[in-house]
Amino acid sequence: MPLSSHDTVKRMVTGLLTARGHEPDLLLQHLIAIQLAYSYVPEIAVEVLSSVLGVTRSRIRACVDFYAFLHARPRGDYDVLFSDNITDRMAGSEALRQQLTKRLGVRLDQTRGDGRVTVSLTSCTGMCDQGPAMLVNGLAVTALTPKRIERIGELVEAGVPLEHWPAKFFVVEDHIHRAGDLLSNAEKMSAGLQRFLDLGPQAALGELEASVLRGRGGAGFTTALKWRICRDSPGDERFVVCNADEGEPGTFKDRVLLARYPDLVFKGMTLCAGIIGARKGYLYLRGEYRHMLPRLEWVLSRRREQGLLGWDICGQPGFDFDIEIHLGAGAYVCGEESALIESLEGKRGVVRKRPPYPVVSGFQGRPTVVNNVETFLAAARIVEWGGHWFRGEGTQQSAGSKILSVSGDVARPGIYEYPFGTPVSRVLEDCGGTGAQAVQVSGAAGVTLAPSEFSRTLSFEDLPTSGSFMVLGPDRDLMDMTRNFARFFAHESCGFCTPCRVGNRLLEALVEKVAAGKASAYDLEEMRQIGNLMRQASYCGLGTTAANHVRDILDKFPDTFQRRLRPGSDFTPAFDLDAALAAARAITGRNDAGAHLEEA
Ligand SMILES: Cc1cc2nc3c(=O)[nH]c(=O)nc-3n(C[C@H](O)[C@H](O)[C@H](O)COP(=O)(O)O)c2cc1C
Ligand code: SF4
Incomplete structure (x- = not known):
C-alpha cells in the first residue's frame, strides 16, 4: 500500500470522524479503521484525531504502542500474522510459517523491502479447531497446509487483492459436535422478551436467582447478584457489556455462539438491560473475529426492524435499548473486565484499581454489567424456560451445562456442551482423545491435568473452566x-x-x-x-x-x-560469560583455558 499524502490521510480521518462520531471513547475504533486503511497509523492521523477528539497526542501514541494490531510504522500491503497457540504449533504452524517467509523472501517481523508483505506471530486467534491459522490484514485464514501456503505465496507475489483470494481460504467452521440443553433447542425470536414483559423485571430476576447461573467467563460470579447490585447502584445511566474478547488460548466457543446463536446473545443482553434499567449496550468483539462484524451488524439491524432492539421494544413503551459493537485490537488482558472497559473508552487496556467494581462504577464511571457471551445466552434461555429448568442438570454449586472448546490431539476438535459434573475422561472419549498424556483445562491460565486426574469433573467445585480443553497426546513434549x-x-x-x-x-x-x-x-x-x-x-x-x-x-x-538439567551442577549463571566473550577471544587470540568459567 503506497504511503499516502498528508492531505489524503487528513481527508480520510475527517470522513471517519464525521461518519462514526467525535466522542473520545471512539478513539480505538478510529485507530483500527486507520490501521486497516494505511497498514499503520500515520502521524498526521494522530494530529487530526488529537485536535478533533481533544485527546493528547501522547495518549494516542500510547494506545498505538499498547495494541498488537496497531502500528506506528507501515506494515506490508499483506500483513500476515500466524496464530501462535500451542495447538497451532502442534498442527505444524512453525514449518508453514518458515515455508511462507522463505517463499516470499522476508524475515519474521520485518517488512519486505518493496513493502509488499510483513510476516509475524500473534497470540491464539481462536481457530484452534481448524488450525494452523493466520490473519491476513485482520481476516482469518484457516486450515493451513503446505499447498495452501504455496498458493498464498503466489497470491501475495502477484498482488491479488484479498477479495479475489479463494473464498474457501476464509471459511470458518462451527464444528458443533455435542449440543445439550442450551444449544439443541430452536430459538423463538421474541419468546424470551415476551416472557420478560409478562413477568416484569423483578420476577425475571427471580428466575435468574432460582437458576443460580454463574458467569461463564471463568471466575463464576453469580449472575443474578451482579445484575441486582448494578440495578441498585446509584446513577441515572447504566450499561450492559458483552465480553467477546475470548483471548484465552484454546478458547473459541464464544466465536461459535456469536456465529450460530447471535439472537440469543443479544436477547440476553436486552433482558439484562430491562432488568437493570440500561439503555445502551456494547459487544466487545476481539479484533481476531473481525470477519464476523458484517453479519453481527446485520443481525442487530434486523432486530431493530423486528422491534426487538431500539425504542419501545416488543411494543412496550419506555423499553428502549440498543447495542453497538466495538472491536478489540489484539490484547489478551482486555478480556479482564476493567481493562475491557478502559479499552471501550478508547484507552490502553490497563487494569483498573478496584474497588469500585464495574457494577458500581464501570463504563464512563456508570454502573455496568460485564458478562461473558455464554452467560448472556444462558440467561436468555433461563428467562424463557425458568430457573428450575436450568437447575435440572449440573451439580450443587454448578447449575446447568458448560460449553467447551476442544482442540489438540483429538479426532473431532470443536464445540461440546456437557452438564457440569462431567468427568474429563468422558470428554476425551467423545472427542477421540483417549490415551492423552495431559489435558490443559481452562487455557494457558488453567490447570495441566495428568492421566491420574482424568476422573476429575468439570465444575466450580472441582475444575472451574472458561471452556478451553486442549489435549496433548502421548508423544508431545x-x-x-x-x-x-x-x-x-x-x-x-x-x-x-x-x-x-x-x-x-x-x-x-x-x-x-x-x-x-x-x-x-x-x-x-x-x-x-x-x-x-x-x-x-x-x-x-x-x-x-x-x-x-x-x-x-x-x-x-x-x-x-x-531431564534437561545440566548434569552435575548446582548452580549455573543465567548470563553465559564464555559465549559473550567468544568473539573477542577469537579476535585477540587470548583464549587460555584458565580464563573459562567452565574449566575454572
Ligand atoms: C487476563 C484475563 C482475561 C480474561 N478474559 C476474558 C474473556 O476473554 N472473556 C470473558 O468473558 N471473561 C474474561 N475474563 C474474566 C472477566 O474479567 C470477567 O470476570 C467476566 O467477563 C465476567 O463475566 P461472567 O461473570 O459472565 O463470567 C478475563 C479475566 C482475566 C483476568
Ligand atoms: S494488572 Fe498486573 S497482574 Fe494484571 S495483567 Fe497487568 S501487570 Fe499483570
Missing part, C-alpha cells in the same frame, strides 16, 4: 507447551504491577534456560518461588494464574524439566 505459555504471558502482561510484569519475564527466561539445557536444580526452585510470588502479589487474574503451567509441570510432570 510438554516443554513445548510450557515455553509457548511462558512467552504468551510475558508478552500479554499489561505492565501495571511489578510481580506480573517482571515475574513473567523472569519465568520466560528460566523456562528458556531449561529448554537450552543450561539450567540447574536451583533454577527450578527459583521458578517455583517466582510463581508463588506472582500468585500472591499480582494485581489481576493474569498475573495470579500465569505461573500455573510451570507449577503443574514441576509437580506432575517433573521429568520434563529434570
Whole structure:
C-alpha cells in the first residue's frame, strides 16, 4: 500500500470522524479503521484525531504502542500474522510459517523491502479447531497446509487483492459436535422478551436467582447478584457489556455462539438491560473475529426492524435499548473486565484499581454489567424456560451445562456442551482423545491435568473452566507447551504491577534456560518461588494464574524439566560469560583455558 499524502490521510480521518462520531471513547475504533486503511497509523492521523477528539497526542501514541494490531510504522500491503497457540504449533504452524517467509523472501517481523508483505506471530486467534491459522490484514485464514501456503505465496507475489483470494481460504467452521440443553433447542425470536414483559423485571430476576447461573467467563460470579447490585447502584445511566474478547488460548466457543446463536446473545443482553434499567449496550468483539462484524451488524439491524432492539421494544413503551459493537485490537488482558472497559473508552487496556467494581462504577464511571457471551445466552434461555429448568442438570454449586472448546490431539476438535459434573475422561472419549498424556483445562491460565486426574469433573467445585480443553497426546513434549505459555504471558502482561510484569519475564527466561539445557536444580526452585510470588502479589487474574503451567509441570510432570538439567551442577549463571566473550577471544587470540568459567 503506497504511503499516502498528508492531505489524503487528513481527508480520510475527517470522513471517519464525521461518519462514526467525535466522542473520545471512539478513539480505538478510529485507530483500527486507520490501521486497516494505511497498514499503520500515520502521524498526521494522530494530529487530526488529537485536535478533533481533544485527546493528547501522547495518549494516542500510547494506545498505538499498547495494541498488537496497531502500528506506528507501515506494515506490508499483506500483513500476515500466524496464530501462535500451542495447538497451532502442534498442527505444524512453525514449518508453514518458515515455508511462507522463505517463499516470499522476508524475515519474521520485518517488512519486505518493496513493502509488499510483513510476516509475524500473534497470540491464539481462536481457530484452534481448524488450525494452523493466520490473519491476513485482520481476516482469518484457516486450515493451513503446505499447498495452501504455496498458493498464498503466489497470491501475495502477484498482488491479488484479498477479495479475489479463494473464498474457501476464509471459511470458518462451527464444528458443533455435542449440543445439550442450551444449544439443541430452536430459538423463538421474541419468546424470551415476551416472557420478560409478562413477568416484569423483578420476577425475571427471580428466575435468574432460582437458576443460580454463574458467569461463564471463568471466575463464576453469580449472575443474578451482579445484575441486582448494578440495578441498585446509584446513577441515572447504566450499561450492559458483552465480553467477546475470548483471548484465552484454546478458547473459541464464544466465536461459535456469536456465529450460530447471535439472537440469543443479544436477547440476553436486552433482558439484562430491562432488568437493570440500561439503555445502551456494547459487544466487545476481539479484533481476531473481525470477519464476523458484517453479519453481527446485520443481525442487530434486523432486530431493530423486528422491534426487538431500539425504542419501545416488543411494543412496550419506555423499553428502549440498543447495542453497538466495538472491536478489540489484539490484547489478551482486555478480556479482564476493567481493562475491557478502559479499552471501550478508547484507552490502553490497563487494569483498573478496584474497588469500585464495574457494577458500581464501570463504563464512563456508570454502573455496568460485564458478562461473558455464554452467560448472556444462558440467561436468555433461563428467562424463557425458568430457573428450575436450568437447575435440572449440573451439580450443587454448578447449575446447568458448560460449553467447551476442544482442540489438540483429538479426532473431532470443536464445540461440546456437557452438564457440569462431567468427568474429563468422558470428554476425551467423545472427542477421540483417549490415551492423552495431559489435558490443559481452562487455557494457558488453567490447570495441566495428568492421566491420574482424568476422573476429575468439570465444575466450580472441582475444575472451574472458561471452556478451553486442549489435549496433548502421548508423544508431545510438554516443554513445548510450557515455553509457548511462558512467552504468551510475558508478552500479554499489561505492565501495571511489578510481580506480573517482571515475574513473567523472569519465568520466560528460566523456562528458556531449561529448554537450552543450561539450567540447574536451583533454577527450578527459583521458578517455583517466582510463581508463588506472582500468585500472591499480582494485581489481576493474569498475573495470579500465569505461573500455573510451570507449577503443574514441576509437580506432575517433573521429568520434563529434570531431564534437561545440566548434569552435575548446582548452580549455573543465567548470563553465559564464555559465549559473550567468544568473539573477542577469537579476535585477540587470548583464549587460555584458565580464563573459562567452565574449566575454572
Ligand atoms: C487476563 C484475563 C482475561 C480474561 N478474559 C476474558 C474473556 O476473554 N472473556 C470473558 O468473558 N471473561 C474474561 N475474563 C474474566 C472477566 O474479567 C470477567 O470476570 C467476566 O467477563 C465476567 O463475566 P461472567 O461473570 O459472565 O463470567 C478475563 C479475566 C482475566 C483476568
Ligand atoms: S497482574 Fe499483570 S495483567 Fe494484571 S494488572 Fe498486573 S501487570 Fe497487568
